[in-house]
Amino acid sequence: MNLKQKNTLLPFIIMLVMFSLGCLVTVNQLNKLKTEMISKPMENSMAVLLKSVEFTAQQVLEKSSLFSRLPQVIEAFELAHSGDIDDPLSPQSQQARQMLRRDLKEALDGYETLTGSGKMKLHFHLPNGRSLVRMWRKQQIKLNGKWEDRSDDISDFRQTVLDVNATGKPVKGIELGRGGFVIRGLSPVVNTNGKPLGSVEVLFDFAPLVKTLFAHDHYLVRLYMNKSFLSITHRLQDNEKYPLVDDRYVQVMGNQNQISSKGTFLSLLDQGQNGFIARLDGKKAMAAFPIKDYKSKQVGVMTLETDTSYESALIRNIIVFQVVMLFVILFVMGGVCSLFLSRTVLQPVAGIMRVSKKLSHGDLRDEIGVVSTDEMGHLSKTMNFMIQAVREMVGKIIEVVTRLTANSQEINTALQNQVASASEQSASVTEITSTMAEFSASSQQIAEHANRVLTIAEEALAHANEGERSVSLVGDKMEEIYTDNTQTVKGVHELGNKTREISKIMGIINNIADQTKLIAFNAALEASSAGEAGKRFGVVAVEIRRLAENVEASTRETEKRITEIQDAVDHMMLASEKNTGCINEGLSFTSHTRDTLVNIVEKSQDTRDAAQQITLSTQQQKTASEQVVQALKEIDDSGRQTTRAITQIGENGEVLNQLASQLQVLVKDFKL
Structure with missing residues (x-):
């Protein structure tokens, strides 16, 4: 492949890559635009519905507050309190009901006549969670197929009544009742001394509000309630009229048969519990958002469904037009670039190749002609x-x-x-x-x-x-x-x-012995001359001489031994x-x-x-x-x-x- 072919192929590859990237970006952006164009009105419809619910709740609260301070209402409540309000058949409570029906009849009839919206659903409650009177009914409840007028206990499913009577503050918003979703406004009833007597409530059904808001729109509206509340909503327990969806939701409004993919729809319902979610499914667009009660607790999900055929066709036409225009623009740019490269690159390269071929044969005499000042000229x-x-x-x-x-x-x-x-x-x-x-x-x-x-x-x-x-x-x-x-x-x-010293001493001892013998001899002479008186003395003298002789004999023996010792010493x-x-x-x-x-x-x-x-x-x-x-x-x-x-x-x-x-x-x- 020569340089000319490469010069033609390179712009073509670049054009193809840019065309592909442009198509991807265009399709992606238009799809985002399509999603935004479809989901934004649905989100606005959700906001309008929520604002309408809030506005309606404020209206019914204002209506209920009008009755909370009427003297007739306070008198009727005090009459009921004079009896045992825990007794559903208390005569005082029955008298209070009759009093309220009589005293408020003209006002309620005037409301019905002037507004043309039917009877006002006005409901009075005792503070212990019992219904005192439902003003839109002739009698309170139906038991065993027979209507009775009694103070029925509603404390097991009417938390708003307990809250108003416990706090003494008004309550407004959606609360599930026996018939499903209801917008309620409750005001406390107190006497002139400030003693709590009960509460008064004005109800507005949720379904008519939804139908009114979406009456002129092209949306298919469905309303679902969490199955966990089915024990409260007794009138929604008819599975044929209010079918279950995957044993998790009860369809309150809408047509179940028009759902195309139940798996996708269930996923949409699950995500709609947490917030607004919109999704495209072929030629249909679906959105879901949570319905919350007066405590902002999620109790249901509402879905909106609409046909997106027109929007899809419009986006498709725009994509085709932009792709064609992008292809034409890139084709023209590729041709211009190829021509420009041919004039600025290929011709100087040909001159360089000619001189290079001569160089390869050792011919160093030729040089290249410089015709431009661009990179090729350099x-x-x-x-x-x-x-x-x-x-x-x-x-x-x-x-x-x-x-x-x-x-x-x-x-x-x-x-x-x-x-x-x-x-x-x-x-x-x-x-x-x-x-x-x-x-x-x-x-x-x-x-x-x-x-x-x-x-x-x-x-x-x-x-x-x-x-x-x-x-x-x-x-x-x-x-x-x-x-x-x-x-x-x-x-x-x-x-x-x-x-020698001993010999001298022995000589002295011999002399003493000789003298002793001489003395003993003289003593013996003296004793013999003394007669009988010197006889004893003569015996002593004899003994002394004998001792002296023994000493002399011992001295001679000793001298002999000493002489022998002296010889031995010498x-x-x-x-x-x-x-x-x-x-x-x-x-x-x-x-x-x-x-x-x-x-x-x-x-x-x-x-x-x-x-x-x-x-x-x-x-x-x-x-x-x-x-x-x-x-x-x-x-x-x-x-x-x-x-x-x-x-x-x-x-x-x-x-x-x-x-x-x-x-x-x-x-x-x-x-x-």
Whole structure:
């Protein structure tokens, strides 16, 4: 597909897309307009109905208020209160009913005659939720087919009556009664003292109001009540007259047979409970909205239905007209755009294609003619600048290719020389690596021997230290023995001194014993000379002499033992002095041995330190040798890689020479 075809197709596609979007937007907006045009009148009708209900409720409230303060009404209520108001057949209540019918008859007849709207539905209630009188009836209620006049109880379904009498305030609005929807207005009845007596109510049926409002409209109106209120609305319990809808709603007004789709209609009723809802169903439009009682509680739903054939036809004609006009406008715009693009784009593009075809064959001598100042003109100028730049670039390329060819040949020669040098260097590095590997192995053996020497030196040092500690311990023990021996010698000397002192004392004791014997002998002489009187004294003297002799004998024995002890002490002193000499000699030998061992320990430490230094040096030498070997291997690898790289560069140089030759051939095709 060429550019001309694309130029025709693109506006057509754009026109088609715009036409489709325009149709969609037009149809959507017109449908919205149709919905708004149909639903707005229905919504207005709903508002009118609600306003009418509110207005009618206000009117009936005003009417009821007219009767709430009438003297006749107050008198009748007070009469009823004079009896039992909880009694449905109370005579006082019956009299009050008769009084109200009599006193208000003329006013109610006048209302009926003048308005022509029938009897006013005026209803009076007692405060306990009982009906006092319904003024539009001759009698109150019908029981068992017979009318009776009694105060019937309405409190079970008439909440408005209870509210008015409980609060004393008027009430107005819709409330469900026995007959269905009713608009009510209730006013409290009080006497002049303000005492609550009951309430008065004016009723207006909801159905006539609806029929009156929609009498001249084209709407089909239906009114539905929630089934839950069917227990209140007794008159709506006839299913034939007031049919049930899905067992949820009771149709109060309208024709059930005219409903086309019950499912759609039920959905509309359900949504209408919450607020206004409008819906289009083919050629019909339906709307629903809630009906609320006086407390704004939803009690029913009203629907409006109308035929939309006219509106649908009108909208359809408008859609057709706008679609046709849109198509014509877009078709004309597409043709104008296509023609404009042909003149402003296709012709300059043809010139560019002509020059580009020459460029593809290497002809750089032609340029594009510039005929406009728009984007195509700028494109033509840019193409001319590009041609000039390519022309200059090709000229420089030719010059560079010539220089590149010469330089690549020189590089190739230099690379061949480097390959030879790298090969020789690699061989030398390999030989050095082998030598260093042998040197590293020798360093390994030296390191192992040095480690063994270090181990032996450390063991010798450990044994020397152990011997030094043992000799030091022996020396300490010898010194303790020397000290103990010295103490023993001192003790022996002291023992000798003590024995000599004892010998002196024993000599003194012997002298005392000799003197005692002499004294005892003299005493015996004196006792014998005294005769009988000195006999006892002579016995004492004998005993004293015997004691002195015993003491002398004991002293001699003691001296003998002391002599033996002194001999033993002397022997011990000689032995102690000899032991002291031996101990001194042992201390001297121990001190000399300890000094020798200390010297051995110091030498062993020096030996160990030297062995450690040798081991460290050999380890460093081994490590250095390994590093040198590793470095040489890396140098060898680098040399091999360099050789391979240079070889690769040489091969690339050959390729570069070939490419340069090919480039020379290519640039020859350009025409500058």
